[in-house]
Amino acid sequence: MLKIAAALASLFLLAAVPSPQPATTPSEAPAYTTTGNLIAPTNYREWIFLTSGVDMSYASTADPGHHMFDNVFVNPASYRAFLATGTWPDQTTFILEIRGADSPISINKRGHTQSTAVMGHEIHVKDHGQWRFYDLPAGATEAKLIPPPATCYTCHESHGAVATTFVQFYPTLLPIAEQKHTLSHEYLKDPATK
Numbered sequence: 001m002l003k004i005a006a007a008l009a010s011l012f013l014l015a016a017v018p019s020p021q022p023a024t025t026p027s028e029a030p031a032y033t034t035t036g037n038l039i040a041p042t043n044y045r046e047w048i049f050l051t052s053g054v055d056m057s058y059a060s061t062a063d064p065g066h067h068m069f070d071n072v073f074v075n076p077a078s079y080r081a082f083l084a085t086g087t088w089p090d091q092t093t094f095i096l097e098i099r100g101a102d103s104p105i106s107i108n109k110r111g112h113t114q115s116t117a118v119m120g121h122e123i124h125v126k127d128h129g130q131w132r133f134y135d136l137p138a139g140a141t142e143a144k145l146i147p148p149p150a151t152c153y154t155c156h157e158s159h160g161a162v163a164t165t166f167v168q169f170y171p172t173l174l175p176i177a178e179q180k181h182t183l184s185h186e187y188l189k190d191p192a193t194k
Helices: 002-016 076-085 151-159 174-180 185-189
Strands: 048-054 068-074 093-102 113-127 130-137 142-146
Antiparallel strands (some): 130 142
């Protein structure tokens, strides 16, 4: 009788230990067509919102001809991994959603609000240890690979705060990278970082 009770207790303890969870859920993991295009995630607006930028440019200081918002989302599993480690795991997917800026709208008399129309998307994916960029035009369901050495690759490699990603623009994540000492050498040596 004691042996049966001990066996049941062991089974109960094993059942109480959580099983390891996959890094990403099937709906978060990057998926591709047979031609190599990235299948656009349809639920990215349910992902983690990282930041929004207005009229950002990495090359020009001139005023833009029109105003734009950039909204950045990342898949939840990769966000949780970053919180724990300060690094991005394999199958990390960022979505940069580009929207126009409208004014005046409704009761707003000054400033801008985001337009309802999406102008396009850019997708940054880490898959099999490699970071790749994809272009997703507005209304498309498949994103085409932007082949290296396009400027998006060289710019991110030269200026990305963490592993070619622009964590310096994610106000809730930059302190984590600082605390965990995962900031890139390229970012730390940039005079603009000081």
